[in-house]
Amino acid sequence: MNLPLLPLNTVLFPDCALDLQIFEARYLDMISRCMKQGEGFGVVCIVEGEEVGEPAERFAAIGCEARICDFQQRPNGLLGIRVEGARRFKVQRAQVLPDRLTVAEVDWLEEPDEQPLSAEHEDLAALRRALTMHPMVAALGMDEELGGQSALANQLSYLLPLTPEQKVQLLALESPQQRLAVLQHLLEQLQGDLNS
Incomplete structure (x- = not known):
């Protein structure tokens, strides 16, 4: 399966929303298609390189499909889109086209069936509820009831202030x-660092 890629300094997870501002011709064409x-x-x-200008030199081999769920023109005249993370994939081969858009041959990764949350997940579920009260998270509309373990794992991985490397490892x-x-x-480590 060939998939056009948008390399970013962020990691998208399934069932998570991301707002993007599109202004480069290669990406406007991609969004239109x-x-x-x-x-x-x-x-x-992105592992090495920039979001804008030249195609990123290196990016993570694991990514997430983005489905466009909303779009509007921003006050600054640029195209604003909201995407939702769908399936995870692994990049097999990538090439940069003449218009500088990167296209990759990808394999879709298997997603296990959703499992219900149990008492052991209560602390993590409470943390996720607290995060969704933040105005920036609330603006993404990610405050609906959790579906189960996948939703909790994906949303916490996405919303917590972890390094891009940690997020890529979690996505994989x-x-x-x-x-x-x-x-x-990771949270216990963070707690330990705060207390020391």
Whole structure:
């Protein structure tokens, strides 16, 4: 499957919303094609390079499909879009087209069936509820009831102030249980650092 890529300094997770401002010709064309064909594009985290100008030199091999759910012209005249994370993918091969758009051959990653939350997840669920009260998070409309372990793992991985490297590692993990265990560990480390 060939997927156009938008390399960013951020990591998108399934079921998470991201607002983007589009102004480069290659990406305006890409968004126009995606909307006409009802398809998504891939968001990958930049490892080396910039978001604007020359194509990113290196980006993470694991990314997330972005589906356009809303768009409007911003007061500054630029195109604003809201995307929602869909399927995770692994980049097999990528090439830069003459218009400087990067297109990749990707494999979709398996998503396990959603598992219900249990008592052991209560602290993490409470943290996620607290995060969704932040005005910037509330503006993304990510405050609906949680579906289960995948939703909790994805939203916490997305919303917590972790490094891009940590977020890419979390996105690459196969199961939500693994993701939640790593998040718990990272939060305990953070707590330890704050208390020391």
